[in-house]
Amino acid sequence: MTKTTKIALVQMQCGPEPEKNFAHAIEFIRDAAKQGADIVCLPELFRLQYFCQTENHSNFALAEEVPGRSTSVLGDIARETGVVIVASLFEKRSAGVYHNTAAIIDTNGKLLGKYRKMHIPDDPLYHEKFYFTPGDLGFQAWATARGKIGVCVCWDQWYPEAARLTALRGAEIIFYPTAIGWHPSEKKEFGKAQHSAWETIQRSHAIANGCYVAVPNRVGHEAPAGSDGIEFWGQSFACGPDGEIITKGSIDREEIVIADIELDRVNEQRTHWPFLRDRRVDAYIGLDQRMLD
Numbered sequence: 189m190t191k192t193t194k195i196a197l198v199q200m201q202c203g204p205e206p207e208k209n210f211a212h213a214i215e216f217i218r219d220a221a222k223q224g225a226d227i228v229c230l231p232e233l234f235r236l237q238y239f240c241q242t243e244n245h246s247n248f249a250l251a252e253e254v255p256g257r258s259t260s261v262l263g264d265i266a267r268e269t270g271v272v273i274v275a276s277l278f279e280k281r282s283a284g285v286y287h288n289t290a291a292i293i294d295t296n297g298k299l300l301g302k303y304r305k306m307h308i309p310d311d312p313l314y315h316e317k318f319y320f321t322p323g324d325l326g327f328q329a330w331a332t333a334r335g336k337i338g339v340c341v342c343w344d345q346w347y348p349e350a351a352r353l354t355a356l357r358g359a360e361i362i363f364y365p366t367a368i369g370w371h372p373s374e375k376k377e378f379g380k381a382q383h384s385a386w387e388t389i390q391r392s393h394a395i396a397n398g399c400y401v402a403v404p405n406r407v408g409h410e411a412p413a414g415s416d417g418i419e420f421w422g423q424s425f426a427c428g429p430d431g432e433i434i435t436k437g438s439i440d441r442e443e444i445v446i447a448d449i450e451l452d453r454v455n456e457q458r459t460h461w462p463f464l465r466d467r468r469v470d471a472y473i474g475l476d477q478r479m480l481d
Contacts, residue, residue: 196220197445201408221269226334229274232367251280263297276365305341329357355397366405369420391431398458402426429457
C-alpha cells in the first residue's frame with residue numbers, strides 16, 4: 189500500500205499580541221490533528237506581527253531562546269496530538285545575535301533540531317538584515333515519525349541551491365514557512381506577476397528535486413504607523429514532485445490547508461526523472477563563488 193502522510197499548512201492572521209497569536213496557532217494545530225494531519229507547519233514568525241517593516245530596536249525584546257518556552261509548549265502539544273510541528277520563531281541566540289529560526293518537533297515532543305534562515309532579505313518593508321544574523325546550521329533534513337522533511341524559510345524559497353542541498357540530505361517534503369505579500373501601492377501593477385513568480389519558483393524546486401514542496405503563508409493587512417503596510421497574500425499551497433499543485437488556500441481567509449502526501453511518489457519521480465542521477469557534479473565548480481569573471 190502507498191504510504192500517505194497528511195500535512196496541514198496553517199494560514200493565519202497575526203495580531204499585535206504574541207500570546208494571542210500563540211494560543212490561536214495551538215487551536216489550529218489541534219484542529220488540524222482532528223482532521224487527521226500528521227505534520228502541521230505554521231507560517232513564518234507566527235507568534236508576531238511582521239515587525240520587520242520598520243527598524244526598531246525595541247523589537248528585539250520579542251525574541252526568545254530556542255529551545256525555550258515556545259518549543260516546550262509545542263512539544264507538549266505534539267505529544268498530545270501525535271503530530272509533527274514545524275514552528276518558525278524569532279530566536280535570541282545571545283546579546284546582539286538573533287536568528288529567524290524554524291523548530292522541528294517530533295510526535296513524541298522531542299525537538300529534533302532547528303533551521304536558521306540562511307538568506308536574509310533587505311527590501312522595502314522587509315528590513316530583515318537589521319534583525320537577523322544569517323543562519324549557520326546549513327541545509328538539513330530530519331527523519332520524523334511521519335517522513336523525512338526539510339525546512340527552509342521564506343526568502344530561501346527563491347534559491348535553487350537551498351532546495352537542492354535540502355533534497356540531497358534526503359528530504360521528501362520541503363516546508364517553507366512564509367510571510368509574503370503585496371505592497372498595496374504596487375499590487376495593481378505588479379501583483380499578479382509577483383505572485384506568479386513566487387509560486388512558479390517553488391513548483392520548479394519540486395520538479396528539479398523530485399520532492400513535495402509545502403508553503404504556509406500568513407494573511408491579512410499589517411501596517412505600522414505611517415506606512416501603507418503589507419497585504420499578505422495567503423494562497424498557501426502544496427505541490428507534488430511533478431510540480432502540480434495539489435492543494436491551495438484562499439487569498440484572504442484564515443484556514444487549514446490540507447494535502448495528502450504519497451511518499452512513494454518521491455522515489456518513483458526520482459527514478460523516472462533522474463535529475464539527481466544525471467547531475468554533473470564535476471562541472472559545477474564556481475557555484476561557491478559570488479560571480480565568475
